[in-house]
Amino acid sequence: MTDNTTNPTGSSADSAAGSFYGGMYTEGTKVADHKAPDGPIDKKWTRRKFEAALVNPANRRKMSVIIVGTGLAGGAAAATLGEAGYHVKSFCFQDSPRRAHSIAAQGGINAAKNYKEDGDSIQRLFYDTVKGGDYRSRETNVYRLAEVSANIIDQCVAQGVPFAREYGGLLDNRSFGGVQVSRTFYARGQTGQQLLIGAYQALERQVAAGTVEQFTRHEMLEVIVDGEGEERRARGIIVRDLVTGEIETHLADAVVLASGGYGNVFFLSTNAMGSNVTATWRAHRKGAYMANPCYTQIHPTCIPVSGEHQSKLTLMSESLRNDGRIWVPKNREDCDKDPRQIKEEDRDYYLERIYPAFGNLVPRDIASRQAKNVCDEGRGVGPVVGDFRRGVYLDFADAIKRLGRAAVEEKYGNLFDMYARITGENPYETPMRIYPAVHYVMGGLWVDYDLQSSIPGLFVTGEANFSDHGANRLGASALMQGLADGYFVLPNTIRDYLAKVPPSTLKEDSPAVVEARKAVEERTERFLAINGERSVDSFHRELGNIMWEYCGMERSEEGLLKAIDLIRGLREEFWRNVRVLGSADTLNQSLEKAGRVADFLELGELMCIDALHRRESCGGHFRAESQTEDGEALRHDDEFAYVAAWEFTPPSGEQEGVGAGMGTPVLHKEDLVYEFIELKQRSYK
Amino acid sequence: MNLTLKIWRQSGPQDKGQFVTYRVSDISPDMSFLEMLDVLNEELNAKGEEPIAFDSDCREGICGMCGLMISGHAHGPEKTTTCQLHMRSFKDGETITVEPWRAEAFPIVRDLVVDRGAFDRIIQSGGFISANTGSAPDAHAAPVPKTAADRAFMAAECIGCGACVAACPNASGMLFMGAKITHLGELPQGQPERDARVVSMVNQHDHEGFGGCTNIGECSQACPKGIPQDVISQLNKDLRTALKHGR
Ligand SMILES: Cc1cc2nc3c(=O)[nH]c(=O)nc-3n(C[C@H](O)[C@H](O)[C@H](O)COP(=O)(O)OP(=O)(O)OC[C@H]3O[C@@H](n4cnc5c(N)ncnc54)[C@H](O)[C@@H]3O)c2cc1C
Ligand code: SF4
Ligand code: FES
Numbered sequence: 001m002t003d004n005t006t007n008p009t010g011s012s013a014d015s016a017a018g019s020f021y022g023g024m025y026t027e028g029t030k031v032a033d034h035k036a037p038d039g040p041i042d043k044k045w046t047r048r049k050f051e052a053a054l055v056n057p058a059n060r061r062k063m064s065v066i067i068v069g070t071g072l073a074g075g076a077a078a079a080t081l082g083e084a085g086y087h088v089k090s091f092c093f094q095d096s097p098r099r100a101h102s103i104a105a106q107g108g109i110n111a112a113k114n115y116k117e118d119g120d121s122i123q124r125l126f127y128d129t130v131k132g133g134d135y136r137s138r139e140t141n142v143y144r145l146a147e148v149s150a151n152i153i154d155q156c157v158a159q160g161v162p163f164a165r166e167y168g169g170l171l172d173n174r175s176f177g178g179v180q181v182s183r184t185f186y187a188r189g190q191t192g193q194q195l196l197i198g199a200y201q202a203l204e205r206q207v208a209a210g211t212v213e214q215f216t217r218h219e220m221l222e223v224i225v226d227g228e229g230e231e232r233r234a235r236g237i238i239v240r241d242l243v244t245g246e247i248e249t250h251l252a253d254a255v256v257l258a259s260g261g262y263g264n265v266f267f268l269s270t271n272a273m274g275s276n277v278t279a280t281w282r283a284h285r286k287g288a289y290m291a292n293p294c295y296t297q298i299h300p301t302c303i304p305v306s307g308e309h310q311s312k313l314t315l316m317s318e319s320l321r322n323d324g325r326i327w328v329p330k331n332r333e334d335c336d337k338d339p340r341q342i343k344e345e346d347r348d349y350y351l352e353r354i355y356p357a358f359g360n361l362v363p364r365d366i367a368s369r370q371a372k373n374v375c376d377e378g379r380g381v382g383p384v385v386g387d388f389r390r391g392v393y394l395d396f397a398d399a400i401k402r403l404g405r406a407a408v409e410e411k412y413g414n415l416f417d418m419y420a421r422i423t424g425e426n427p428y429e430t431p432m433r434i435y436p437a438v439h440y441v442m443g444g445l446w447v448d449y450d451l452q453s454s455i456p457g458l459f460v461t462g463e464a465n466f467s468d469h470g471a472n473r474l475g476a477s478a479l480m481q482g483l484a485d486g487y488f489v490l491p492n493t494i495r496d497y498l499a500k501v502p503p504s505t506l507k508e509d510s511p512a513v514v515e516a517r518k519a520v521e522e523r524t525e526r527f528l529a530i531n532g533e534r535s536v537d538s539f540h541r542e543l544g545n546i547m548w549e550y551c552g553m554e555r556s557e558e559g560l561l562k563a564i565d566l567i568r569g570l571r572e573e574f575w576r577n578v579r580v581l582g583s584a585d586t587l588n589q590s591l592e593k594a595g596r597v598a599d600f601l602e603l604g605e606l607m608c609i610d611a612l613h614r615r616e617s618c619g620g621h622f623r624a625e626s627q628t629e630d631g632e633a634l635r636h637d638d639e640f641a642y643v644a645a646w647e648f649t650p651p652s653g654e655q656e657g658v659g660a661g662m663g664t665p666v667l668h669k670e671d672l673v674y675e676f677i678e679l680k681q682r683s684y685k
Numbered sequence: 686m687n688l689t690l691k692i693w694r695q696s697g698p699q700d701k702g703q704f705v706t707y708r709v710s711d712i713s714p715d716m717s718f719l720e721m722l723d724v725l726n727e728e729l730n731a732k733g734e735e736p737i738a739f740d741s742d743c744r745e746g747i748c749g750m751c752g753l754m755i756s757g758h759a760h761g762p763e764k765t766t767t768c769q770l771h772m773r774s775f776k777d778g779e780t781i782t783v784e785p786w787r788a789e790a791f792p793i794v795r796d797l798v799v800d801r802g803a804f805d806r807i808i809q810s811g812g813f814i815s816a817n818t819g820s821a822p823d824a825h826a827a828p829v830p831k832t833a834a835d836r837a838f839m840a841a842e843c844i845g846c847g848a849c850v851a852a853c854p855n856a857s858g859m860l861f862m863g864a865k866i867t868h869l870g871e872l873p874q875g876q877p878e879r880d881a882r883v884v885s886m887v888n889q890h891d892h893e894g895f896g897g898c899t900n901i902g903e904c905s906q907a908c909p910k911g912i913p914q915d916v917i918s919q920l921n922k923d924l925r926t927a928l929k930h931g932r
Contacts, residue, residue: 080818095740096805098845099748115825151821158821160814160872162838169828187838193747194841201813208809216802243794272742306715311723312744421765424715424773487818535730537723582735586697587795589738590730 024564024609028666031289031645035449035493036140041676042122045144048449049492053499060085063498064252066237068220068279070097072192072479073462074258075199076486082206084491086498089250090203090212091239093219093274093592098200101260101272102482105192106317108176108184109479111149116173120181122146127677128179129477133442133470134619134635135679136292138643138672140449141467148488149480153185155487159198163187177318177475178361184476189317189414195479199486217242221520221595223255223283225455226504226512232287234458235506236513238520242592245585247520249508253501254457254494257283258486261441261463263296265600265607266552267544269438270302270315276596277603280445280464288445288453289645289668291466293603294611295442297473297620298553300367302437303422304382304391313437314422316415318475321360321367323399323408324432326351328379328392335381339393339431350374358684365472365620365633366684368436369553375435382433386545395431436553440478442469442620443610446645446670450493451485454645457501459494461485466643471619519658524584526658527594532577536593539574543567543597543604551608556624560612564605568661571601575659602662606646609665616640637679643670686712686772689780690725692737694796702793704782714773718761719744719751721772722783738796744768746909749844752851753797754784759848759907766846766909786847788856789894801847803893804861810889811882812865814874833871840867842910852907855896860904862886863916866923880927887924 020027037047055063063086067078070092078090092100112125125146130137153171157163163185164172176184187194206212224236236251262277263269284290301321303314327349329335334342350370352359360367371392374380382391400408405428409416416427423433444466451459451467462482469477506513550563574597582588617623617633618640626634649663687710695702709725716724719741726736742750746766755761761770775781783797791799829837841864849860866883869875875882891897898917905914 076818083817094742094748094750095801096749096845098805099742099750101743101748103748104743104745113824151819153824154821155816155818157824157827158814158816158874160837160869160874162834162841162868162872164838165829165831165834167831169830169834170825187841190747190842193844194838197841201808202816202818204805204809205813205815207805214805216805243800272748273744274742307713309713309716309720309724311717311720314745421769422717422771424771491818535727537727579730581730581733587738587798590736 021561021612023664024612025665025667028647028668031446031454031668031670033138033140033448033670035452041139041143042147044140045147052492052496055495055499057085061087063087064089065254065256065494065498066250066252067091067256067258068237069100069258069260069462069464070200070203071100071102071258071260071462072195072199072482073464073486074256075100075196075203076483077256077258077461077490078212079199079202079206080487080491081494082203082209082211085211088206088212089215089252091215091218091220093217093242095216097203097214097216098197100196101275102196102479103193104272105479106189106315108174108186108191108476109152109195109483110176110183110474110476111153111185111480112146112183113150113153115171116182118181120183124181125149125183129468129474130470130677131680132472132474134472134682135470135637135641135674136618136643136672137468137470139674139676144489145468145481145484148484151488152480152483156195156198156483159202161187161194161198163194178363179474192479195483199483215239219592220259220279221282221523222516223286223458224249224251224506224512224516225286226506226510233456233501235504238516240520240524243587245583245588247517247524249513249517251504251506251513253498253504254459256459256461256490256494257445257464258461259464261444262600262603263438263441265543265604266438266547267540268305268310268313268548270299270313273312276599278596278599280460281599281603283445283453283455283458285648286455287648288455288458288460289647290606291443291446291643291645292471292610293443293607293646294551294614294621295471295619296438296552297440297442298365298368298436299439300364300371300436301394301434303419304433304435305385306383306423307385314418315437315439316419316434318364320394320412320415323403323411324360324394324396325349325398326360326367326392326394328374328381332378335379335389339381348374348379355684362684365553365622369622371434371436372553391433391435393431394434396427397431400428440473442466442471442473443607446643450496451490452493452497457497459490461490471621522658523595524591527578527580527591528584530576530578530580532579534577534579536578536580536590536597539570539578540593540597540600542570543601546570547604547607551604551611554622554624555611557612560608563608564612567601567605567608571605571661574598574601598659605662606665610644610646613667614640614644633682635681641672641679643672645670686714686775686777688712688775688778691780691782692797693784694737695793697795698792712772714771716772717744717768718755718770718772719768738798740798741768747844749846752786752846752848754786754851756782759786759852760909764909764911766844786851788850790856790858791847791850801845803895804845804847804858806893807858807862807886807889808865811878811885812869814869815878816874827873829872837868837871840864840871840912840916843912844910846909848907848909849904849912850895852903853896854901854903855899857898857904858890858893858895859898859917859920860908860912860914862890863920864912866920867916870919870923879923880930883920883923884927
């Protein structure tokens with residue numbers, strides 16, 4: 001094995017001066033989690049729960065918690081804290097909490113129940129998750145996740161979540177994403193929907209009980225941070241009522257961000273249209289560290305882009321790879337032919353060829369990267385989008401021959417129907433076309449074991465935090481994490497904070513509040529005043545293309561440096577040339593989008609800087625300069641076994657003000673220490 | 686494809702509103718209906734006209750956020766959600782009218798966007814099982830016969846889009862409500878609150894200004910998830926039982 005890593009220009013030379021890649025970032029002090037108690041890993045959570053201070057039931061009513069987001073993470077937390085008697089304010093930008101993006105999850109939710117007696121256990125789920133994350137997650141958090149996973153299923157069943165069952169009336173399980181045990185609980189292809197409806201109903205029950213105040217069509221645009229140094233605390237948020245346009249101030253004893261992932265920085269992703277980074281990015285700008293922002297998961301089986309008009313991408317279950325065979329033509333000349341006319345010997349079943357042992361079932365990142373490679377070579381299929389064809393065949397002809405059409409229909413009928421609806425093609429007759437798409441982000445705000453960010457009083461749960469999946473997430477584990485955080489972890493850790501936090505003296509006219517409010521108002525006015533030539537969407541699309549091209553599955557130093565340049569240029573143009581029509585005092589969807597895209601334009605740069613600095617291939621991403629002789633991912637545990645937690649620095653001097661962007665970010669490393677699991681390189685050959 | 690669109694424009698709840706005619710050209714049959722509206726909105730924005738407001742989020746047919754009356758059909762001519770409708774379902778040269786859901790209980794917010802908060806309030810009134818976090822017994826403590834589990838699941842597929850209300854000449858919310866009653870009523874966990882649930886939900890439904898059910902069946906026809914009308918029979922049955930029990 002050789003390490004093809006080149007020395008980044010100026011990097012090591014610069015590092016002595018504390019600045020890297022010609023001043024792209026600087027390095028600050030290390031960070032660490034101080035909340036996980038000492039002792040054996042299986043005793044830590046019990047101990048933490050015991051040591052966390054209690055709030056007297058009579059006092060809970062007087063304590064208020066803001067929760068931004070009503071997905072699994074936010075909805076579950078709001079319901080649970082409401083049940084406990086706290087005064088909860090719950091926010092979402094959709095017209096109902098039930099519409100949060102969690103609703104779209106299909107495949108299932110993991111839990112170490114071992115109902116199948118196939119050797120599953122907390123220890124095994126813990127191990128699989130750390131390994132799946134390519135040894136870039138924190139052991140303590142992951143262990144706890146595995147530990148509480150079983151309680152989630154109990155809770156959901158009690159709420160009436162209609163999981164799939166066997167004839168005997170017991171819950172059914174399946175094996176998912178290449179793991180060797182059947183630990184995935186599911187509700188046909190609508191697991192996310194059913195889990196979310198469960199959390200939503202629990203939440204609505206608390207609304208009726210008067211413990212939760214619900215604010216729909218409200219978007220959080222700023223977090224209020226009060227105090228200096230040790231006394232600094234998150235004390236509230238500024239939101240815009242999306243219907244009336246009113247800017248409102250909400251104060252509380254603690255703030256929880258459960259605002260989901262930022263995959264839409266790529267414009268095209270499987271995320272919902274409204275998914276965004278604003279809540280977490282605003283918090284980042286106020287001092288919350290953003291951890292591993294470049295860790296993105298790209299899913300191999302999505303329906304390809306059909307044209308320039310494409311607004312989002314649709315995921316199809318990975319299970320399709322169990323029976324479908326992936327191929328492209330050997331010769332470019334065949335790419336626009338009817339695939340059925342292409343002879344067997346002219347087809348390249350490239351996954352079976354390169355990875356004979358795993359074939360079409362290689363992990364998500366490998367399947368995705370190889371699909372991109374063959375398309376980049378000009379051997380993609382389907383319509384030409386941009387300048388080449390972005391698609392590979394997923395062929396069921398053999399499966400239909402082997403199993404019969406009825407069996408294939410039984411297994412995949414609903415997916416085939418969905419495919420036919422979207423593409424207008426019949427997958428029983430012509431091979432499906434698939435292409436990878438951005439699906440999930442492992443990166444997010446840095447949190448400690450208590451899920452508290454680097455701003456005291458600001459907690460982050462679900463996909464919005466970075467906590468549990470390292471550099472790659474296992475299938476069916478995001479739902480598990482969202483509900484673990486929401487039902488079981490946060491309610492236990494936030495009480496420790498609430499029990500100790502001194503009462504707030506903040507008023508609507510306190511400087512911290514006035515300043516946050518003013519920032520929101522100025523930004524809103526600015527968007528409407530620019531009155532340039534280009535629509536918000538056109539900027540978003542262009543940013544997405546840059547991110548996909550240079551900060552997607554495969555990254556290189558040259559590409560990332562170019563991307564950073566392009567993003568800076570685009571951001572500058574945005575603030576000069578965007579056109580947002582209408583006014584601020586009504587429903588104005590262009591204005592909403594403008595705010596989100598403005599934040600994506602900053603996040604995109606930080607993602608590229610993070611990717612640039614991580615000169616290793618790990619988890620879901622491949623770094624061109626770090627590969628083995630035969631072109632496989634090469635991780636560098638000696639250099640990069642840490643969490644990269646980034647601190648925001650405001651732009652300097654004359655650039656200050658609305659839209660000025662960002663200064664040079666500061667990198668804080670959290671060393672990852674593996675006490676219970678041994679580090680190993682992945683190999684699928 | 687070239688199309689003529691007659692779209693409802695209404696600047697706010699107080700505005701009277703009116704249809705405005707737009708023309709779009711070069712529409713690909715592979716576009717979704719909402720992507721076609723995206724294209725129109727980009728053109729309007731370029732011309733300095735305010736884009737048309739409409740709701741959508743997942744664009745995968747699962748969140749229930751989208752919903753338009755398309756040439757008189759809730760979610761358009763196919764049995765699916767508006768976001769999953771594609772332009773290949775229309776003919777070149779066609780004139781399409783696009784309106785918001787129309788129902789007293791769903792006031793118009795702007796253009797094609799309505800307020801469906803009434804559905805949340807119906808759920809608040811009883812559409813849940815009271816099970817505080819942490820109090821749950823093991824998931825296998827109460828087996829559920831597969832037939833009951835499957836029927837509960839079928840009813841739980843409702844996405845709360847409101848097409849049933851928009852399609853119903855009485856603007857009734859019975860299909861939506863019947864789906865929830867059936868989902869929870871099929872499960873052993875849902876039994877303790879069964880009587881109280883149906884009574885409170887029906888009261889809230891009527892209070893919100895939804896109409897009664899007169900067995901027309903448009904709701905089920907329009908429902909993108911194929912929720913069958915028999916959930917309404919289930920609702921009526923549960924209501925009778927509850928009243929008999931003296932609730
Ligand atoms: C198509 C698809 C399929 C998936 N399938 C699976 C699967 O099978 N198994 C699995 O484990 N995972 C799956 N995932 C991943 C998983 O669904 C998500 O990671 C998870 O649901 C995220 O939950 P969340 O609660 O953190 O955030 P979300 O559900 O995204 O909720 C975010 C909430 O925050 C609110 N919000 C955001 N910003 C603001 C703001 N500024 N102001 C106010 N409110 C705001 C939103 O309104 C929303 O309520 C899938 C994802 C996709 C895209
Ligand atoms: S019953 Fe059908 S039409 Fe009515 S809200 Fe539910 S999914 Fe929509
Ligand atoms: S946008 Fe979610 S169902 Fe149509």
